[in-house]
Amino acid sequence: MDDDIKSVESTSDHSPASYNAGVVGWVYRGISMVGMLMALGGVAVEIYQSGEVRRGLWPVHELGPALMAGEPSAYTTLGIMVLLAGPMLALISMFFSGIRRRSWAAVVLSGLVFLIIVLAIPIRTWIEGGL
Amino acid sequence: MSIWLIAAIAFTGFLGAGMGTMVGMGGGTFMVPVLAVVLGVDLRAAIAAGAICVVLNSLQGSSVYLKQGMVNLKLAMVLQISTVIAAVVGALVVIFAPVNALKVVFGMVLVLTVVAMVLQPKGRKSVASGPDPFGLEASYDRPSAPGTRHYVPQKVRSGIGLNSLAGLTAGMLGIGGGAVQVPIMNSVMRVPLRAAVATSTFMVGLTALVSALIYTGSGLVDAAVTVPAMAGIVVGAQMGSTVGTKVPVDTIRMMLIVVLVVLGAAMVGDGFGVWSLR
Numbered sequence: 524m525d526d527d528i529k530s531v532e533s534t535s536d537h538s539p540a541s542y543n544a545g546v547v548g549w550v551y552r553g554i555s556m557v558g559m560l561m562a563l564g565g566v567a568v569e570i571y572q573s574g575e576v577r578r579g580l581w582p583v584h585e586l587g588p589a590l591m592a593g594e595p596s597a598y599t600t601l602g603i604m605v606l607l608a609g610p611m612l613a614l615i616s617m618f619f620s621g622i623r624r625r626s627w628a629a630v631v632l633s634g635l636v637f638l639i640i641v642l643a644i645p646i647r648t649w650i651e652g653g654l
Numbered sequence: 655m656s657i658w659l660i661a662a663i664a665f666t667g668f669l670g671a672g673m674g675t676m677v678g679m680g681g682g683t684f685m686v687p688v689l690a691v692v693l694g695v696d697l698r699a700a701i702a703a704g705a706i707c708v709v710l711n712s713l714q715g716s717s718v719y720l721k722q723g724m725v726n727l728k729l730a731m732v733l734q735i736s737t738v739i740a741a742v743v744g745a746l747v748v749i750f751a752p753v754n755a756l757k758v759v760f761g762m763v764l765v766l767t768v769v770a771m772v773l774q775p776k777g778r779k780s781v782a783s784g785p786d787p788f789g790l791e792a793s794y795d796r797p798s799a800p801g802t803r804h805y806v807p808q809k810v811r812s813g814i815g816l817n818s819l820a821g822l823t824a825g826m827l828g829i830g831g832g833a834v835q836v837p838i839m840n841s842v843m844r845v846p847l848r849a850a851v852a853t854s855t856f857m858v859g860l861t862a863l864v865s866a867l868i869y870t871g872s873g874l875v876d877a878a879v880t881v882p883a884m885a886g887i888v889v890g891a892q893m894g895s896t897v898g899t900k901v902p903v904d905t906i907r908m909m910l911i912v913v914l915v916v917l918g919a920a921m922v923g924d925g926f927g928v929w930s931l932r
Binding site for chain 2: 544545547548549551552554555558559562563565566570574575576577578579580596599600602603606607609610611614617628629632633635636639640643644646647648650651
């Protein structure tokens, strides 16, 4: 048997289980389907109703009322937000899976990446405000 | 925005993902410059659309690779820290840099992509044992042969540094950065190609996410550009993976090289105000 082909039980800290790979895979599949359908559905209804597509996304604080009012473009915005939430949910899943399995490397690494992503928007606002 | 322009954006995404999948690159490298220099879409809106399409592509591709156990999640997280920080810097450059400068940079990256496609750096054999200070060893079931492939990533510090380049280009240009990441993982870190592709597919989603969030916060995301592009990319990627085995890939690669050279020259020319495709 070739020395780089050998059976290995995945039980150590680096195993996919430490990062909840199966759950992350399902989260990704579900999120991409739901987000895509919402965004496409919103645009399709907009084109059908008015022949126009709203250019920008709805601001978060106006999104709830727009969804309640049945505004198609609000569903497009929600679809895009659902898509963007996918990788964040994966990180959260990996973080808590790491805690459950006492895989501290997984906890620290996924937590750090999550923190950097969450801080990106305040950093942008801070830089924009400073210029 | 006219219905024809929306259809043209969707078709561009379809074409980019279709050809990209056949030759092993993301659709954004083709889509973003075509949107900007051929269809006249604002470059920043095209870059934002590209980033969201990368997130979508990554979600779909990773779900398969995660199920197969191909993604080395710990390696991904170790590399992701520098990549995400670089992507934040890249996305901030998009917001604050002049559009013409972005066009010139994009054009130059397209030319470099073509050079990489022509040279095709040779991958190196993976290492099954050896020092592993970061504990990144992993294994996956071989899809084409019985047995498990075990590997230990090498030169992790170099990998971390070089991957920040992928993050910077991804953040600045709305492309995935897989074209940079996969050769680094495969040739420098000696990760088997399949694992490198799978791990990169997972990583580009998080890298693109951070820039997509910054673009969204800055109001750069245009639904009329993003959603048709998403639809085109999804259908194109499906078509590319289905038809890819039946068409002469070398011909597609040659066509794509010529198109990318023309687009790269057009982006640089447009950036300097001397030549435009429109």
